[in-house]
Amino acid sequence: MAGTFKNNPQDGGEGRNDSKAALLLQERKKIIYNLILLGSAAFVVLIGVLTMAWFANNTKVSGTNMSITVKGPNYEISSLANSSDGLYYSNYHSIVKDPSALVWKMTADNNMDNYGGTDEGIEPGSSGTISFLVTPRERNLQLTFTLEIVAYVSVTNNGVITMNEVSNESLNNYLCGHLLLFEDYDPETEYYSKLIASGSNKSRSFTKTFEDEEVNTAVQVDIYWVWPRNLSNLVNAYDGTSVVVRPMFDTSDSTYANVLSNISSYPQYYFKGTVSDTLSETFLSTNYSTYGSLYDGADNDIGAGVEYLLVKLSVSDGE
């Protein structure tokens, strides 16, 4: 008997099942397809983000033979063992700290007069050592260490402390010439050597190459800081009667020449007020009473106008 049925028996009982199955298959295909799409999108984002993150952190990304390799960190820096945050961290440093920097921690014999006691601080005549550890992860690594000093004055209102950066150009200049940093110090002769000189941009840097066998070991890097009390500590003006202090360097060493050169290139870092055009060692020694007072005048201004110093170290690979 012929008749129209929805379920066409000529198709066999599987007809509807067939279409259902087909539909399900299509659905599944769609799902898989979408998942693959999402997965690859996620993968692309991942790669993109990885590349960006590494790029933003000064590490090499090299491409060879159509493959992308990302180099891991080739050094690590840290403070000395058993060290602690400086005296001025909790109320002052923490307000202005760079969130991407570590706190440079101090120990009892390795500090910047900011450890122990209730109130320390530096003044003309102060000196000391600050150190940190570098672990090179690559053989024969060469690193450049840059130091920047930022001056602050604190203001307290109703118990709330605000730190204001010192904007006075002269004071920032004086800090470059009055707070000196050296790579080396001989405790026997009490001579400093290897001046880390401030350049025209007021920052100072030095390079260090790590030995082959120092890889993966923590190497201590020392920085000797000193605030020379008087000009006679820097320039040889000794005459036995009015000047009885000798320089804090071996005057035949290249360090002494570097200091003299820094003084004559950047007199604004050392002296308060107007100075002569040529500031040779002989000239400064002959006119010591004038220039010694100009040096002391700058000391006094620093003491009166700057309250806190933030010493910032940053490390970069290569020169």
Added chain:
Amino acid sequence: MLDKNLRMEIIIASVLTLFVVIVVPIYAWFAYINKMEAMTKIMAPASLDLKAGHADLIENFELKNIDIASIRSEGSKCYVFCVKTGSTSVHYDIQLAHTTNIPLTYTLYRANEVTAEDSYDVDYTPVNSDSPHTYYAKSGSALSMRVLNGDATNASHYGRMLAKDDDGYVSLTYDTTGTNPDAPEIYAIPIYSQVTNLETLNENYDFFILELSWAGNANDETGFQKWNKAENNEETDVIYISAARSTQ
């Protein structure tokens, strides 16, 4: 509308992607620390103060009761003052600048406070008052002062050292050029003498004794008579005491 399963899968995939996106950047920054900072403080500069004995205000410093005859016979008269630096790391210079009308010599000693029972060199009382008494004694030998502009050549003639009347210090102190230059009397030109690079022994009071004595050449009877007759009987001298941080 999307099938429930599909929706669930999409949500899970998106959440996982987001998670990856957040986690990777944080880890990347953490692994690359290349900066360290430390903060220290700068001490305020110590100021130098000159005070009288007993750390009283300098107004109480008086060169009183100078009797030339007794100085000449007893040898000397002492007065105390103190320098307050505020910090034991400060080194300072002391300068005396004095005129030479009266043939006195000025010597500086460090001083210590002593009691009335000890042997003392100075019995100090504040100005216009008779109490309290504080006693000081010299400690150590005389500080060696460097005379900057003394003229030793005619010391025997005048009975004491006068200042050079033709050197750089004269042009620093007086106006020697121009249409109406100063013409100071030779006894009025100050002699400068300095002791330098003194250490701060006590950051609140470093006591010193200024000893006035009769100049050697004028100490004999004839010398005294000569001086007494050659000049006026009443003479005035001025002495300046200054202290400054050392530029040594």
